[in-house]
Amino acid sequence: MKLNRRAFIGTGAAAAAVLQAPMVLASTSGRPQVLVIGGGAGGATAARYLAKDSNGEIDVTLIEPSRSYYTCFFSNLYIGGFREISSLAHSYGTLASDYGINVVHDWAVDVDSEARTVSLAGGAVLPYDKLILSPGIDFVDDAVPGWDTSAWNKMPHAYKGGSQTELLKAQIQAMPEGGRFAMVAPPNPYRCPPGPYERISMVAHLLKETNPTAKILLVDPKEKFSKQALFEEGWNRHYSGMIERIGPDFGGDKVEVNADEMTVTIDGVVENVDVCNVIPAQKAGRICDMAGVTEDNWAPVSGHTMVSRLDPDIHVLGDSTNQGDMPKSGFSANSQAKVASMAIRGELLGSNVFPARFSNTCWSLIDTDDGVKVGASYEATDEKISSVSSFISQTGEDAALRKQTYEESIGWYAGITADMFG
Incomplete structure (x- = not known):
């Protein structure tokens, strides 16, 4: 079956409007506070699923400096002339308007893990019960x-x-x-x-x-x-x-x-x-260092919940993690975000938590309609996230199959960005 937007998330995406970021110092709602730093494939997905599945019982704040998020995945297709740069840009308006997420466009500049607060460049200090870090990469x-x-x-x-x-x-x-x-x-x-x-x-x-x-x-x-x-x-x-x-x-x-x-x-x-x-050597986004959750350039996490192995109140997603067999990719971050949001809801609200399972596929375009892919399914063990099955395109495939693979990737992009941004 061809993977498309509906097959990926089961819903269509609403048009998003740019949100003016409020300045929030603290919540007086009495509800648990979850802060998410980083609005990419991991952070945006985690914020959306936490807000959607908690039915308003958790206050979710997403901290992301960019008002328009440009995906790194599929950016090569822009270089090749297969996409416009505008097709890679996504805003956070729907996350705020439809899901009640407090979107703050600012830089997180410090984490006080003892006080459980995050300081922003604009001067605000935000408290949290749980913190999710999904800052992507920085360079060594x-x-x-x-x-x-x-x-x-x-x-x-x-x-x-x-x-x-x-x-x-x-x-x-x-x-x-x-x-x-x-x-x-x-x-x-x-x-x-x-x-x-x-x-x-x-x-x-x-x-x-x-x-x-x-x-x-x-x-x-x-x-x-x-x-x-x-x-x-x-x-x-x-x-x-x-x-x-x-x-x-x-x-x-x-x-x-x-x-x-x-x-x-x-x-x-x-x-x-x-x-x-x-393209230099890479490491976890610097906010992970500020939060004290890195070892040897990366943030070690438990695959069962994506919780930091160094701080039980911080979960880390995506490219910044040292988690085992999963590659650092947008699909991986999106998959990990759903596991983390489920675990956090279980801890804060007592909701059901199921065994962690993950998936990833990486598509690549070589030339017009010549698409290839590699991917796997994963499960969590006490040591790491482990691959349990995998697949890869084969050399010598016919043109029709390569074209189908490319079209599948287009459907996936529409699906994952709707899953991230609503």
């Missing part, structure tokens, strides 16, 4: 020598949706005829394992149409990568001679960049490029 300092936050307008990461994605596409479109695009891929673990390689595919698709003599240099510290056989088959079929990958055997793990000179140095050899997409 000095992960790529020569690159830091001061360089990311010249060498964008474009690994958070929005302006960076637009910047990278504009740079690619402005490349000289026969120019050279470079990507520095990240080490494991990182957000969306197939993401860099789908991006290479979409850059190649764009260049094939607009700058067919251009070349792509992929510098990769990993020996293997997600869907490698599928991507390499597709690159040979659609973009023969355009893409060169340098792995660790040839210096892909010994890379420096110079944003001012627009060079990439690979094991001492200097390469001149016209555009460079640097």
Whole structure:
């Protein structure tokens, strides 16, 4: 059956209006207070399910600085010319108007876990009974020598949706005829394992149409990568001679960049490029550090409830977690959010809690109507979230099946964004 919006959530999405954020210092309702930091696939989903399923018995506040949320998933399709940037933007109005969620557009700047409060940049201090952290990723300092936050307008990461994605596409479109695009891929673990390689595919698709003599240099510290056989088959079929990958055997793990000179140095050899997409090593969003729930860059959690192993009143979702076998993806965060919201409702209201089960699929587009996927189902054990079954597209599939896979991904996007934002 083709996965579509209705199959994913069972309901349609209402049009969302931009919400003016109220300034809230505390609640006097007497109801339990749950704060959610981060309005992406994990945080927005958790806030919506908590509000929807508690029937008003829990006060839910969602803290997210952006009034329009741009999904990182599907942003590669914008680079390739398959979507408009506006199709990736979503607002929080329906979560407020239809679900009664208090949406606060501000930065969370501190967590006091003893007092159970969150401080906001605007000066408010919000109390909580339970706190959900879903801040996505941040980047490891000095992960790529020569690159830091001061360089990311010249060498964008474009690994958070929005302006960076637009910047990278504009740079690619402005490349000289026969120019050279470079990507520095990240080490494991990182957000969306197939993401860099789908991006290479979409850059190649764009260049094939607009700058067919251009070349792509992929510098990769990993020996293997997600869907490698599928991507390499597709690159040979659609973009023969355009893409060169340098792995660790040839210096892909010994890379420096110079944003001012627009060079990439690979094991001492200097390469001149016209555009460079640097995707550094990643870590949990910094609010997790502030809350004291990280170890070795990530937040360890129990798969049964997504509760932090370091603080029983804090749950962590999505890319920031160290939870076991699930990849860091939007689908994973959405799935984890439902488990966490059920566990929190059970603890605060005494409602039923069922064994945690999760699912994930990652779709990738290689060229027009050439879609592939990988995914799995998962269950929680005391040690971790464990994979119990998996699937992956196969090399050599016919064009009709690849087109069906791509269309399935379009239905999934409509479904998950409606599940997140209502």
